[in-house]
Amino acid sequence: MEYLSRLNASIDYLEKNIEDKLNIDEVAKMALTSKFHFQRMFHMVTGVSVAEYVRRRRLTLAAQKLATSDVKVIDVALKYGYQTPESFSKAFSKMHGINPSEVRGQGMDLKAYPRLSFHIQIKGEAVMNYRIVEKEGFKVVGQSKLVTTKEGKNFEIIPKFWDEVNSNGVCRELESRVGEMGILGICMDFCHEKDEFTYVVAAEKLNGDVPNHMIEKEIPASTWAVFESIGPMPTAIQDVIKRIYSEWFPATGYEHAGGPELEVYLPGNPNDPNYKCEVWVPINKK
Known part of the structure; x- marks a missing residue:
């Protein structure tokens, strides 16, 4: 309350x-x-x-x-x-x-965007499985895309970006250098004033040079809340992300630490109804 x-x-x-x-x-x-x-x-x-x-x-x-x-x-x-x-x-x-x-003409239709208010909604949803993890900083390599959040476009742009990196061979190349965390989808460099952030399809940088068509990014050491997602992509993981913000954060004593958010894609068929992956969110205790 x-x-x-x-x-x-x-x-x-x-x-x-x-x-x-x-x-x-x-x-x-x-x-x-x-x-x-x-x-x-x-x-x-x-x-x-x-x-x-x-x-x-x-x-x-x-x-x-x-x-x-x-x-x-x-x-x-x-x-x-x-x-x-x-x-x-x-x-x-x-x-x-x-x-x-x-506006003052007769019969003109106008749109009204009402004032917001927040209320408790009891949904009866299943419990959210999560764990708290401490992890040192690490580097990743991959390809990035600037994404807008206006009108929920991020939920359309990111799946299309995944189709692109799957078809142009980037994912196959990343799989050849993948670390223990698997293939990653990373939301980072948030700019709320412009409603934008950078999304990176990446893998941990283990060694060697960065290919010319890829970028290198630093993921800082953080305390992470790690959530389990079960179901076909991208719907299952999008639902988990929305629940993290609408249910988990309000129910706990944590807040977002401001760093990158990770989607950790584990081995398996992402279209399978039982496919498991994870969402990692950097947190601070309030």
């Missing part, structure tokens, strides 16, 4: 300051958590970033203002953080399908 109260307090803060410049540090402070953990948690639970939530709420309120008053479009644009009528009109049209100047 306390955790939910803190999350709802953060929403209260966002709503009360919706006309001001977004200050993620203050929002995270209301939730008594780190800036990184709050942003990662918010996105995984709601499906949108904090910045995207604020943008949609502002455009919702802007439409209401235009529809119920004779205020000028430029004044509404400035009120909700847009520096020019052009930038406001572009964002407004993308969300509502009409220009701001058309």
Whole structure:
């Protein structure tokens, strides 16, 4: 209950300051958590970033203002953080399908993005199997792709990237140099302000040079929460990742440590209904 109260307090803060410049540090402070953990948690639970939530709420309120008053479009644009009528009109049209100047017309349809609130939901899900692991830092080699999280595109882009590295021979090459952890899918270099992160299909670097068509990345020493995923890819592991943020973090005294997240793909057929793999999330004790 306390955790939910803190999350709802953060929403209260966002709503009360919706006309001001977004200050993620203050929002995270209301939730008594780190800036990184709050942003990662918010996105995984709601499906949108904090910045995207604020943008949609502002455009919702802007439409209401235009529809119920004779205020000028430029004044509404400035009120909700847009520096020019052009930038406001572009964002407004993308969300509502009409220009701001058309709002006062008869029978115009507008979209409303409601205020969020967090509630307890008893799902009756199966227990989540996990263990805590301490691991020294290590290096990996592989291929990377910049991924956007806007509108949940990451859940589409990453499976397509796996198809690509499976078809171009990269996975076969990685398997020839694989370490004890197997083939890895790594989410790292998160940029919440741009709704982006880097995804790397990789294997541990055991020795030798890095091939020209691959990159080398450092995975820092961390305390990891390691979760078991059972089922065909990519649905099973995506479901586990969502449950980590919506169920496990709120129920424990941990928060995200801010480092890379690992998907550890163990030997077997990833399309098999009993296929096992793991999700490694870096954690801190709050």
